[in-house]
Amino acid sequence: MAYQQHKNSSADMKEILQIKNYMAEPVTPISQLEKNPNDMKTQMELLIMRIQAEFCRALEKEEDEEAKFLVDRWTRKEGGGGITCVLQDGRVFEKAGVNISVVSGTLPPAAVQQMKTRGKNFDSQELPFFAAGVSAVIHPRNPMVPTIHFNYRYFEVTDKNGVQWWFGGGTDLTPYYLNEEDATHFHLTLKHACDAHDKTYYGRFKKWCDDYFSIPHRGERRGVGGIFFDDIDSPDQTSAFNFVTSCAEAVIPSYIPIVQKHKDDAYGYHERQWQLLRRGRYVEFNLIYDRGTKFGLFTPEARYESILMSLPLNAKWEYMHTPKPNSAEEKLMKVLKEPRDWLHLEQARQVA
């Protein structure tokens, strides 16, 4: 049930706002959401609530009966709060975290600048802001199933010239063993979501993803990429929101078929050890380089448990570990050192 199609009548709005559709009660009081159905803040909160619930339910379907998401609804002194859903130590998912947060308050301009790559000039000392986003990291147990991460977010900052708004987000895949068919399926699903809005998006945001999820000290990428964009404020608010909606709706079709295909694959001690070493690299990226993690942890009164739910249940660091020549592990490393053009865009461009 997409929110956009229903918001016009207040009866539909009541149906949309039924708690059974979501993992918990919205962060913003329901009466306030009902009063402002066309406000982008309302639209975004309802989108991330829906995406969270749909994704959690899709993951639970792949799990054993008894493995369910734990739901923590939390509030923040300065304003807003969030809903953190974690499934830990399941048979299929070793650790799965799906978090939404809807927060507001005031920020110093330096902190606002941290929120985006492209600098903008803000004309005040203390800036009222609003931020709403959904963010998830899924670490499966079977080393043949990749880790997925996605995050979609909306910001508003008010200075004396008015409200500035923008969207950011992305979805990326981190396999432990390379399966080219899976990587192609994943990228193709994201490309379809992008193409419906702007034919230039996938190519640009695929490159941005490869550049962002990089571990410079090792000269490698975190995974096989996906899409990433930090600062979308065009062509208009509704179009940008529709684009983000398409991306967020593409998560399940991009990932769940890969889980289904590999969750019962055979593996042994060797593959588990390699998975744990690669999870160590995931920790390195998240704690040293990820701007979102650092912005979160450096914010006073941060709910660090929700920020650090992205870390794997288990990780390993071995001194000077090197994959054997021509091994499956080395095959993955080659792709991490040199990102691939999964959909042969370059070739298509040259033919055209």
Place this chain on the structure above:
Amino acid sequence: MAYQQHKNSSADMKEILQIKNYMAEPVTPISQLEKNPNDMKTQMELLIMRIQAEFCRALEKEEDEEAKFLVDRWTRKEGGGGITCVLQDGRVFEKAGVNISVVSGTLPPAAVQQMKTRGKNFDSQELPFFAAGVSAVIHPRNPMVPTIHFNYRYFEVTDKNGVQWWFGGGTDLTPYYLNEEDATHFHLTLKHACDAHDKTYYGRFKKWCDDYFSIPHRGERRGVGGIFFDDIDSPDQTSAFNFVTSCAEAVIPSYIPIVQKHKDDAYGYHERQWQLLRRGRYVEFNLIYDRGTKFGLFTPEARYESILMSLPLNAKWEYMHTPKPNSAEEKLMKVLKEPRDWLHLEQARQVA
């Protein structure tokens, strides 16, 4: 065999420079060391070589026969190099890394500022520098044996006003289960090393250690502390070197008795799981907050394997893990949240 007592005759210098005393050949050519026996750069390189060898051998003595340090001697394009010694997957030590590095080259002033807490003004754009240090992190297998870290280092930076030099360093202990007797022994050994040089050192450097090894987002310290100092350039170079020598020589008597006492203690699955969770906190501190790690990783052509040998072999992150009330785990957390005055200095001060 202390270097200071022998350096006066060239025959003694030859004896000191015998490779059998160390883990590998010095980074600086032997002929150059022989020519400059009184240069602090020579004295420091020989000190860290000796400390590395003595500590590695003391650890090997606690291990099974077949567990030995792997020795990697490496060089750096721009100048200098290091010797990295790692013992991994032993019965007593899960991962033990003892590294020395002796490097030189030029640095931009911003990078030099990163090397110390207290800003100094340097009067050039590109600064020739020299840095020599020893650094070790020992992660034992038995959760009843604490992790130890120490680092002692010497810097020289040359600008148009001449050479500025300083020492830094510290030793600190990270237990998984609190043993008050061990913590007191550890702090007392460090205090004796400090007191021989300056009666004010232990109190100041104990506090500095508590302040530095802190994980602000969790409101806890990494461990039960020790000493830490970042910037010693008084009363004179020889006295400062002698102080650093005493601290480095105190590592073995502060730690090895604790290893011997607990390496065969009984433990089970529960204690191992808690140790792994605490190792996750160690990773958080090292990757998010430790200035040395970040300075290292952000330096181009850094030997990241030597920097990241400080990370444990295994670590774990559980969402919302909380120790049971009145458990041994909660007892540790209380000390991590509120550092203790192990040697009752405050009490002694009030009585005096």
